Amino acid sequence: MADPAAPTEDGTPKAKNHFTKAMEEAKAGAQALAGEYKEKLSQTTGEWTGDAKSKSEEAREKANAFASDAKIKAGEYANEGKARTSKAIVGLSKMIDENVALIDDKVGPKYGDYVRTASKSMQDAATKLDEKSLDELGEDAKEFVRKSPGLAVGMAVAAGFLFGRMFKKSK
Template sequence: MAAKKPSTTNKTTQPAEATVAATDNATETVDMTGGDTTSADTSPRTAEAKSRFNAAIAEAKAGAAALGDEAKVRAGQYRDEAKHKREDWSGEARNKAGELAVEGKHKASEALSGLSRMIDENAPTLDEKLGAKYGDYARNASRNLQENARILDEKSLDELADGSREAIRKSPATAVGIAALVGFMFARLFR
């Protein structure tokens, strides 16, 4: 009996492919399982198209980088301009506030002097109607107001601010009471 030769069949693990159509740029192949794949043809036209495409991408990247750099430079310039303008405006505002504070200090001094004169002018009337004791109180108050007006006029804003801070530290309750009284007087005055 002759020994049977085992039959050899082609059992490969890779699917077989069949060429469906071929063009100048690519060959389309279909595998036997139903999927299709595209493999690039290395013709001169394909290589030229790829190089042009890559050059266009490189040029676009360079353009985007240049725009980004220009945007950073302009942003820095705008930031510097804004900083200088802010400093200018801040300096102008500080100067204007200083001018207004000096003007306000002068007006307050004038108001105290005017109030002092008014009280001093009415002191004789108080002497007649209420007695000399009340007239003396009015004259004393008038002198104190005149002295405070003189001090207010002579001192600088920094000295006044320091003096106010010190007075508030020494007697916060008195400072709150005076602020409430001044607020009430302004409310009545501008009503």
């Protein structure tokens, strides 16, 4: 067997020459592995990106469907609330009409006329409420706030106070 420290034709020891060749082969192998890794990573990343886009589109479609269903349901509830409100106003107006004779007797016909006028106004309001769509009512409310912002704020405060009193917990 030849001495590994013996010089080669170019004057370098054989061991150093073998080491250099082994290093070059290792570098080439590492570069090949890195290339394969980059290719696999690129494929995997592409798959993940495709999956993420697919999941994102599915989630967006589900959210849009949910929002659409919620909008329809909210419209149904709003129409139901509008009908109940109109019915309650008509009921209150009828109750007032039934008691207007008592007001005439107890306080006087002048006040009875005021009550009749108020009852008629309530019936007219209920009729208008029934006839208008939710969009028209929304526009009317916006117009009212534009014309009388102070009154609108005052009414909102009063309504908030009344609701607060109605739902106040007993201590």
